[in-house]
Structure formats: C-alpha cells, structure tokens
Amino acid sequence: MSRPRSRAVVKPPISAVLQHYYSIQVKERAGWSKILCPLHVEENPSASVSTEKQRWNCFVCQVSEDSIDVIMREEKIGFRDAQAWAHARFGGSGEDVPQSVQGQPGRGVHTGSGPGRRSRQVRPGVRRFGSDWA
Structure with a gap:
C-alpha cells in the first residue's frame, strides 16, 4: 500500500518572525x-541568525530554532496550529520544506543536557525587546 504524498510546509522567513516577536531587524x-539573544538579557551578542538557512541559535542558551519553532514556543501551540497561524499572519511567503514523516523526530528547540552541552535554563519571561504580552 503506498503512502499519500505529503504537502509542502510553508515556513515564514525567520527575519519576519524575529521582527514580529522581538523587534529584531535582520x-x-x-x-x-550576530544578534542579541531574545531569550535572555545581554549586552554583547551571543546569538546568530542565517537568512539562508532560515534559523537562529544562541550559543549561551543552546537554543536553535526555525520560524515554526519560534511560533510554537511563543504561541504555546503545536506544529499544525503553528503552520496555520504562520499562514494567517505571514501568508504564503517563505521557504517550502518537506513535511515531517510520522515516526521521525523533527528538529526543534534543543535545550538541556547532553553530549557536549552545558546545562542552562532559558528564562521564558525575560525579553530584551518589546513584545505584545507582559
């Protein structure tokens, strides 16, 4: 029995998502x-963003995300809801990527301990830049 072909997932540009949530111009x-990490207060940039790879990461927090990961974390919603939210907010612009195959883990927020990782907590309520919520 053949599996149905999956539709492409449209991700908004990482620059638009960082601008929307953290007022970071990319x-x-x-x-x-280099950018200032939106997850912790700092004076010197410890994070970076790639508009080619459509990802951002912080070397201090050990967080690496694409635009859908940011939306999922900030809106506290799942993957499918984040896709719908992104489509409603940002429209059809962005990169087409293949949908995750069921049973295979996706790449998302990488935190916590593991080989070569230091344990550090991300403080979710701290924002250096303005946001819509308090």
Missing part, C-alpha cells in the same frame, strides 16, 4: 549575522 545576507 538584513537578508549570506552567512550568519
């Missing part, structure tokens, strides 16, 4: 750009 450019 210029479209090749490679990685």
